[in-house]
Amino acid sequence: MDDNTSALAAAIGGRVRLERQSRGWTLDRLADAAGVSRRMLVNVEQGAANPSVGTLLRISDALGIGLPALVDSPRPKPVTVTRSGRGAALWTSTEGGRGVLVAGTQSPDVVELWDWIMMPGDRLDSEAHAAGTKELLQVREGALTVVVAGEPHVLEAGDAISFPGDTGHSYANQGSDPVTFSMAVFEPGVGSSPHQEGTDA
Missing domain, CATH: 1.10.260.40 (lambda repressor-like DNA-binding domains)
Incomplete structure (x- = not known):
């Protein structure tokens, strides 16, 4: 590392x-x-x-x-600024791709904002997230293939997609140029289940 x-x-x-x-x-x-x-x-x-x-x-x-x-301070502030280049890179590829969490909200209704670059050949398979999760994505440059529940969608620069994140999905750069995109993830009710609140399951 x-x-x-x-x-x-x-x-x-x-x-x-x-x-x-x-x-x-x-x-x-x-x-x-x-x-x-x-x-x-x-x-x-x-x-x-x-x-x-x-x-x-x-x-x-x-x-x-x-x-x-x-990836944030234990004591949330009303306003949080993430300067350019200071986000949390939580996904990287051997080819130089990066998935950077640039902003997010606190529970129970969590929203994440991501900045991505995927190099040619990069692929990320994502398991289904918690029930009710939604994802929104817009391609800024290049072409991205998003597969949701087995169905592929090819997005060009400027195209956007929204889909349920609580089913299996993947992102892949099958082209010859890098692809950049922004993604927002909404996960409702984080911490609201009895098990997460500390009771025995």
Whole structure:
């Protein structure tokens, strides 16, 4: 991991540990609630792992705080400014692609704003998110193939799509030029389930 990735991993790990301990949860309890292995959770808390976006979503949902809270200050401010180049790069590819979380809101109704660049050949397969999740995406440059529930949609510059994020979906750059796009994700009711509020399931 480079210095920026290491610093982000350490910040995320510290926030996960803080949120877990504030609830009086053991590592095993959070691992069970999130559906991840105890070893993965230990690595995340120690900042030794570069977990997938899917893993971070499962952990943040289990804690009932939403993904943006993992990369932001524990004490939310009424106005948060993310300067250019200072977002949290939570997805990278070997070809140089990046998925950067640039802004987000707090639970219970979490909205995430992402800035993406995918290089030729890049692909991200995303598992179904929590029930009720919606995604909106607009391509700025290039061409992007979005597959939702097995149906492909090819988007050119300026095209936009909205779809339910609670079904399997993927994004891929099947062209020869980089593709850039903006994406918003709405996840309602984060932390509202009894299990996430700390009662035993």
